[in-house]
Amino acid sequence: MFQLINGPQTLGATRVFWLPFIAVLAAVLLYPAFADGYDVGNMAYLLTWVFMAMGLCLVWGYGGMLSFGQTFFFGIAGYGYGVAAVNFGGDAGTTFLALAIALCLAAAAAAVLGYFMIWGRVGGVFFGIVTLSATLVLAFFLGQTAGPEWHIGSARLNGFNGMKDMAPLNIPWFGDDPLVFDGIALYYLVVGLILAVYLGLRMMLNSRFGNVIVAVREDPQRAELLGYDVRKYQLATFVIGSTLAGLSGVLYTSWGQFITPASVGLPAAAMPIVWVAFSGRGDITATLVGSFLVLWAFQTITVYSQQAALLLMGAMLLCTVMVAPQGFVIGVVQAVRRLFGRRRPSKEQAAPTASTVQEEARA
Amino acid sequence: MFAEIFSFFYQFADVFAFLILSAAGLAIVFGMMGVINMAHGEFIMCGAYVTVGLVHAGFPLPLAQLCGTLAAGLIGVAVEWSLVRKLYKRPLDSLLATWGLSLIVTQGMLLVFGSTLTGVGTPEGSFVVGDYTFSVYRMVLFAAAVAVLGGIYFIFMRTRFGVHARATMQNASIAQATGVRVGRVYALSFGIGAALAGLCGALYAPTMTLIPTMGAAFLVEAFVTVVVGGANVLLGTAPAGILLAVIRTGLNGWGGQIVGQIGMLLAVIVVIRILPEGVSGWLARKTR
Numbered sequence: 001m002f003q004l005i006n007g008p009q010t011l012g013a014t015r016v017f018w019l020p021f022i023a024v025l026a027a028v029l030l031y032p033a034f035a036d037g038y039d040v041g042n043m044a045y046l047l048t049w050v051f052m053a054m055g056l057c058l059v060w061g062y063g064g065m066l067s068f069g070q071t072f073f074f075g076i077a078g079y080g081y082g083v084a085a086v087n088f089g090g091d092a093g094t095t096f097l098a099l100a101i102a103l104c105l106a107a108a109a110a111a112v113l114g115y116f117m118i119w120g121r122v123g124g125v126f127f128g129i130v131t132l133s134a135t136l137v138l139a140f141f142l143g144q145t146a147g148p149e150w151h152i153g154s155a156r157l158n159g160f161n162g163m164k165d166m167a168p169l170n171i172p173w174f175g176d177d178p179l180v181f182d183g184i185a186l187y188y189l190v191v192g193l194i195l196a197v198y199l200g201l202r203m204m205l206n207s208r209f210g211n212v213i214v215a216v217r218e219d220p221q222r223a224e225l226l227g228y229d230v231r232k233y234q235l236a237t238f239v240i241g242s243t244l245a246g247l248s249g250v251l252y253t254s255w256g257q258f259i260t261p262a263s264v265g266l267p268a269a270a271m272p273i274v275w276v277a278f279s280g281r282g283d284i285t286a287t288l289v290g291s292f293l294v295l296w297a298f299q300t301i302t303v304y305s306q307q308a309a310l311l312l313m314g315a316m317l318l319c320t321v322m323v324a325p326q327g328f329v330i331g332v333v334q335a336v337r338r339l340f341g342r343r344r345p346s347k348e349q350a351a352p353t354a355s356t357v358q359e360e361a362r363a
Numbered sequence: 364m365f366a367e368i369f370s371f372f373y374q375f376a377d378v379f380a381f382l383i384l385s386a387a388g389l390a391i392v393f394g395m396m397g398v399i400n401m402a403h404g405e406f407i408m409c410g411a412y413v414t415v416g417l418v419h420a421g422f423p424l425p426l427a428q429l430c431g432t433l434a435a436g437l438i439g440v441a442v443e444w445s446l447v448r449k450l451y452k453r454p455l456d457s458l459l460a461t462w463g464l465s466l467i468v469t470q471g472m473l474l475v476f477g478s479t480l481t482g483v484g485t486p487e488g489s490f491v492v493g494d495y496t497f498s499v500y501r502m503v504l505f506a507a508a509v510a511v512l513g514g515i516y517f518i519f520m521r522t523r524f525g526v527h528a529r530a531t532m533q534n535a536s537i538a539q540a541t542g543v544r545v546g547r548v549y550a551l552s553f554g555i556g557a558a559l560a561g562l563c564g565a566l567y568a569p570t571m572t573l574i575p576t577m578g579a580a581f582l583v584e585a586f587v588t589v590v591v592g593g594a595n596v597l598l599g600t601a602p603a604g605i606l607l608a609v610i611r612t613g614l615n616g617w618g619g620q621i622v623g624q625i626g627m628l629l630a631v632i633v634v635i636r637i638l639p640e641g642v643s644g645w646l647a648r649k650t651r
Contacts, residue, residue, distance in 0.1 A: 066455060113632070120636035125399050125454060129586045130632060136583050137628045144621055266579045270466060277459055307470045314466025321460040322449070 005199060007206020009062070009214055011283045011333060016340075028191055032184045041255075044187040046295045048251040049275075050194055053291035054201060054284060055244030056272045061281030062205060063237035064217030066124075069113065069131030070245040070272045075138050075264035077106040077246030078253040082163040085254075086155035090167025091178075099169065099250050106246025107239050114238040118231045135269050142261035162260025169254045181254065190251060194288075197244065201284050204240075213237050245272075267310060274317045280327025290329040366493020373497050374615065376505040378623075379608035383508040383600065384566060385581040386588035387515060388559030390596040394589050395519075395532050396552055397454055398447055401462035403585055404578020405469065406557045410435045410564030411573055412472075418483045424569065431565035432558050439557020443550045451535075451549070465578070472575035480573040500570070507566055511559060512601050518555070519597065528552050587631045593641020602642045607631070 006013040012021070032040045052070050059067050084098035116122075117130055146159025157163060169189070173179035181189050204210050215223045216230050224230050253259045262268060279290020294316075302309040324331045385407070392400045410431040417427035446464065450457040488499035519525035530538040531548045539545045563581065571577065588607060592599030610630050615623035638645045 066458070116632045116636045121639045122635055125458065126590055126635070128399075128458065129590055130635065133583050133587055133628045133631065136579075137625050141621070141625060266576075266582075267466075270462060273459065273462070307474050310466055311470040311474065314463045314468075314470065317463030318446075318460055318467065319463075321456045321463065322446070325453070325456055 004203040004206045007202075007210070009205040009210050010202050010285060011330075012285050017285075025195070029188075032187055037183050040187045041183045042299070044183070044190050045252075045255050046292070046299055047187075047190045047194060048248055048255055049271075049295055050248075050288060050291055051197060051251070052245040052248040052272050053275045053279075053287050054197060055241035055248075056276045057279075057281055057284055057287035058201060058205075058244070059238055059241035060276060061283070061287070062210065062217065063213050063234060063241070065234065065238060066128040066273075067131045067238070067241070068128045068269050068273070069135050069242070071264045071269045072113075072131065072135040072138050073106040073110060073242040073245040074249035074252070074268075075135075075142065075259070075261070076109050076249070077102040078249030078259040078263065079142070079157070079163065080105040080246075081250040081253045082166040082259055083152045083155040085166040086163070087153040090170065093172060095167055095169045095254070096171065099254075102250045103243055103246050106249070107243045110239045110242030111235065114235045114242075118234045118238070132266075132269065135264060136266065139261045139265035142264060160261060162258055162262075163253075164258045166253065166257055168257055169251075186251075186255060193247070193251075197247075198284065198288055205284065209233070209236075270313070270317075274313050276327075278316055278320050278328055280330030280333075282326060282330055283333075286327060286329040286333065290327065293329075366495055369492045370495050370497075371612065371616070373501070375608050375612045377501050378611050378615075379604050380501070380504040380508040381567075382584055382588045382607055383512060383604045384504070384559075384563040385585040386592070386600055386604065387508075387511045388556040388561075388563065389585040390556075390589050390592065390600045391515070391559065392553055392556035393586070394592065394594060394596040394599070395528070396451075396549065396556075397532075398451070398553070399454055399458035399461065400447075400556070401458055401582070402442070402465040402468065402578075403461075403560055404580075404582035405465050406435045406439060406560035406578075407564035407567075407581045408468075408472070408573075408575065408578040409438060410561030411568035411571075411577065412476075412480065412564075413561075414565040414568040415480055415483050415573055419481070424483070424486065428562070428565035428568075431568070432562040435561020435564070436554045436558030439560075440550050440554040442557070443553035447553060448546070448549065469575050469578070476575065478574060482571075482573060483569050485569045504566055507562075508604075511562070515559075516597055524548070524551065583628070587628065591631055591634050591638075591641055593638075593643035593645075595643035595647065598646055599641055599643030602646065606634075606642065 012018070031043065035043075052074060056067065056070050059065050080102035081098050084101045085095055088094035088098055113131070113134055117127055122130055142157065143160050145157035146161070148156065150157045150159070155163065155166075169181040169186075170178040171181075179185060205214075212223065212228055213233050215226075216228070216233055220230050223233075249259070249263075252263070275291040275294050276287050278294055279288075280286035298309050298313065301312060320328065388406065389400060389403050392398050392403070410428075412431075413434045414424075414427045414431035417430055418424055422430070442464070446460055447457060450460055485498070486500050489496050490499060491497075519528060527538065527543045527548050528551075530541070531543055531545050532552075535545050538548075564577075588600060588603050591607060592601075592603035607627055607630070611623045611627040614626040618626070635641075640647075
């Protein structure tokens with residue numbers, strides 16, 4: 001199982017990678033001890049988006065399908081969680097049922113949409129356009145659900161104002177009060193989930209499944225001739241990636257106890273693409289690190305001006321495409337490797353995959 | 364009875380004009396050139412803003428619309444020259460770059476001009492059929508959509524530039540070898556596409572609220588029409604426009620605007636499942 005973590009499809013297979021990894025992990029785990037509660041809650045909020053970025057990295061970087069629809073699944077799961085949590089009440093345990101329902105909704109939506117696109121052989125650009133229109137349809141639909149007739153059970157959708165006051169995630173705990181996941185508890189929940197998802201994705205990507213989806217991205221026809229049912233692999237990738245976007249949606253809704261159609265629409269849909277393109281879509285670690293850095297930087301800028309942040313986001317995307325098409329984090333990694341590469345040529349033989357694969361993914 | 368039929372046709376014409384005018388520019392840039400232009404909506408916005416700005420400055424509406432079209436076209440040539448030119452072999456990157464451009468323009472406009480611009484009001488004029496009253500301007504839009512289709516046909520099938528353009532899109536290196544100035548053809552084609560987007564914005568400027576994000580309203584309609592139309596612009600865009608307009612008009616009449624909008628996009632997903640190459644691919648196979 002552990003050799004899968006260090007496979008050819010992911011960067012960072014040597015001790016040089018794992019030592020800092022453990023250091024970063026320790027810093028992340030100790031962070032709440034040194035920061036005040038507000039900052040920790042804020043950090044938890046930032047980290048909720050990372051799942052969406054990793055899902056997009058899987059679908060786009062590894063699967064070769066550029067999905068604009070990440071916020072579609074984000075919205076479906078976010079609203080799904082809201083509706084379920086309001087209807088079940090906030091009692092301990094039921095919120096995790098709501099979480100499960102929300103993730104299933106996102107996965108089911110991905111399966112249906114994915115079926116139509118993948119079995120219809122909607123490739124390349126068209127994939128992006130269909131997922132984008134799905135996203136805009138959802139935002140458009142949610143935006144006009146202001147009237148009282150738009151309700152599911154006791155949950156009102158409230159149009160542009162969005163849903164509010166659903167219970168945050170909580171579980172039964174010692175004593176009488178349940179453990180509510182907000183602040184520090186939410187932070188640890190999110191960090192734990194990120195660790196699990198990240199390591200899980202690494203193992204998946206280096207397993208047979210991961211190698212096949214990379215083969216499909218490189219040359220679908222060849223993969224098909226080798227006897228793989230390309231469509232099933234693509235659909236599975238798409239569903240997993242979309243469910244991760246759904247997980248982001250649930251955590252976001254639980255974090256702020258609100259969700260609005262604005263988190264589904266066009267500017268929101270641009271965000272995951274910017275994070276992943278900037279970081280480097282070819283590698284899951286690059287996406288994780290880069291997305292966090294971008295989110296963190298923009299959190300700081302947004303405090304001053306929302307519009308300026310979006311302006312900068314656009315500039316960053318443009319700059320990435322023109323200057324470093326494979327992403328800045330991967331660019332930095334390669335520069336570092338070139339510096340130290342000469343000393344350990346033998347151990348680096350697996351390394352070029354992510355970068356060479358990048359070149360071809362663009363073609 | 365005649366009035367009802369005309370009313371349906373009127374609504375159909377309205378939707379058809381909107382789809383065709385949104386899509387015409389994109390059909391050239393995306394359908395022919397293969398550049399995924401996510402900034403298409405911003406060219407539309409540019410046409411609309413220039414038009415409204417000039418009307419406020421005292422220009423007559425048609426002249427302002429012409430200027431709006433030209434302004435979008437010129438900006439289109441500049442964008443092609445500075446950005447898109449480098450991305451012809453990387454279609455997905457052209458998508459990202461133009462999307463970045465779109466974000467910059469939208470947010471920049473928001474910062475510079477604020478959230479809304481005072482509109483100019485739809486030109487008056489209406490006519491009566493049976494018990495119903497119809498706006499003349501909507502018919503003007505329909506006529507403009509048909510004229511745009513005719514214009515594209517004329518430019519690309521009946522002029523020297525059109526021959527060069529089609530040759531370049533087919534195979535740029537061979538076209539270049541035979542003496543076509545490929546760079547200029549690309550820039551001009553992109554410019555025409557942008558100008559058509561600007562025309563769309565100019566024509567719709569009097570009918571809608573002008574906000575910096577207005578381009579998004581057109582973008583999806585445009586892409587959907589071009590995607591359903593398929594690769595061949597001349598054969599695909601018009602039939603796709605008709606097909607989608609019929610679906611949408613029918614659904615509008617049955618369940619209102621929202622059902623129409625959502626139903627049309629769902630229909631698109633089904634159409635793509637059945638006709639992966641779009642209407643033009645299907646027509647090409649039928650007529651072969």
